[in-house]
Amino acid sequence: MFRPEDMGVxxxxxxxxxxxxxxxxxxxxxxxxxxxxxxxxxxxxxxxxIVILLVHIPVVIIRVVKWESVQTWCLGATVFTIAITAQAFxxxxxxxxxILTWTPLLLVIDAGSMAQVLFLxxxxxxxxxxxxxxITPPRVKPFGEPFLRDEEPSKSADPERTxxxxxxxxxxxxxxxLPTDCTHPPLFTSKPLYIxxxxxxxxxxxxxLQFLGLHHAVNAAKQSAPSxxxxxxxxxxxxxxxxxxxxxVWPILQTFAKGVGCILIPGNQQMAWxxxxxxxxxxxxxxxxxxxxxxxxxxxxxxxxxxxxxxxxFTMFSGVAVxxxxxxxxVVYSTILPPGISEKVWIVTEAGAVTVYEGELGTxxxxxxxxxxxxxxxxxxxxxxxxxxxx
Numbered sequence: 001m002f003r004p005e006d007m008g009v010x011x012x013x014x015x016x017x018x019x020x021x022x023x024x025x026x027x028x029x030x031x032x033x034x035x036x037x038x039x040x041x042x043x044x045x046x047x048x049x050i051v052i053l054l055v056h057i058p059v060v061i062i063r064v065v066k067w068e069s070v071q072t073w074c075l076g077a078t079v080f081t082i083a084i085t086a087q088a089f090x091x092x093x094x095x096x097x098x099i100l101t102w103t104p105l106l107l108v109i110d111a112g113s114m115a116q117v118l119f120l121x122x123x124x125x126x127x128x129x130x131x132x133x134x135i136t137p138p139r140v141k142p143f144g145e146p147f148l149r150d151e152e153p154s155k156s157a158d159p160e161r162t163x164x165x166x167x168x169x170x171x172x173x174x175x176x177x178l179p180t181d182c183t184h185p186p187l188f189t190s191k192p193l194y195i196x197x198x199x200x201x202x203x204x205x206x207x208x209l210q211f212l213g214l215h216h217a218v219n220a221a222k223q224s225a226p227s228x229x230x231x232x233x234x235x236x237x238x239x240x241x242x243x244x245x246x247x248x249v250w251p252i253l254q255t256f257a258k259g260v261g262c263i264l265i266p267g268n269q270q271m272a273w274x275x276x277x278x279x280x281x282x283x284x285x286x287x288x289x290x291x292x293x294x295x296x297x298x299x300x301x302x303x304x305x306x307x308x309x310x311x312x313x314f315t316m317f318s319g320v321a322v323x324x325x326x327x328x329x330x331v332v333y334s335t336i337l338p339p340g341i342s343e344k345v346w347i348v349t350e351a352g353a354v355t356v357y358e359g360e361l362g363t364x365x366x367x368x369x370x371x372x373x374x375x376x377x378x379x380x381x382x383x384x385x386x387x388x389x390x391x
Contacts, residue, residue: 291314
């Protein structure tokens with residue numbers, strides 16, 4: 001571990017506490033460069049969050065008043081979210097320092113939409129009743145076996161030859177009653193059945209991803225704060241260590257092929273997001289189950305104070321709120337440096353002789369967030385995403 005004294009830095013106790021003095025007056029300066037998170041260390045870029053919000057908000061409104069018109073869109077959006085979340089899980093391998101990329105909090109709004117499509121389409125098209133009728137063969141059972149006997153056997157030519165007339169009254173069972181299929185499209189050759197099956201499978205997939213993410217987040221939250229890699233071109237070339245204004249010394253991990261050097265900083269943000277993921281995902285699952293119970297027990301015409309009850313209100317509101325929070329944090333994180341490092345730094349390089357440079361770290365902005373998040377999600381694609389240079 002490097003010490004400030006090893007780098008020619010004089011330390012004194014100032015009025016505001018411990019401070020590090022600059023190097024010799026003839027020190028070299030280099031231009032400011034951005035400090036960005038390494039792959040998997042960034043939250044969803046705020047521009048992505050804006051697009052998602054602008055699409056979801058009107059769809060949520062339509063789901064309240066005319067849900068039939070957005071069935072296909074809801075299915076497509078859920079497939080996309082599941083694919084991105086599963087890809088993030090596979091690429092990051094649930095590493096705690098990459099929680100900002102693989103957090104499953106985005107899934108809550110899709111769970112509600114799939115539950116709504118499933119239960120309302122089953123009710124509107126009487127799918128359960130029609131499936132039961134299609135699977136169970138028609139049955140005709142006798143209602144009774146009354147007999148008619150000749151009331152005047154004495155008038156018959158042969159008293160011993162009494163005529164018995166067997167009459168059976170047949171009552172149609174429920175399966176032979178007038179079918180309702182005439183008011184609905186054919187069961188197995190029309191879309192409603194397959195939309196319901198697809199929404200059920202997607203709903204199960206959402207729950208599976210949420211429980212999987214929750215399990216790994218709980219385990220990671222029990223550990224100490226992870227170390228997170230932050231990279232900048234200012235740490236190149238031949239950087240050895242970085243001293244910041246807080247007298248912290250960070251060894252530089254060289255990555256010549258990428259043209260940047262990286263340092264490991266305590267992941268305070270990541271630890272906070274691990275705890276938020278545990279709490280948020282647990283609450284989301286509870287709200288989703290509450291919505292499912294309401295959708296399963298309440299008729300579509302039921303209203304409470306004029307509001308339609310058979311809607312996933314909990315997940316609609318909480319889903320939009322989660323998207324809004326991710327948007328806000330995405331903007332904030334792109335405009336600040338990570339906790340633990342100062343804006344002004346000194347970089348020690350060694351290329352034959354030891355040289356010290358004074359530099360300034362800037363925020364990564366939207367570009368840095370996009371690089372960190374995209375690299376984290378798609379790093380599992382290898383050369384398909386990074387190109388041949390990543391080999």
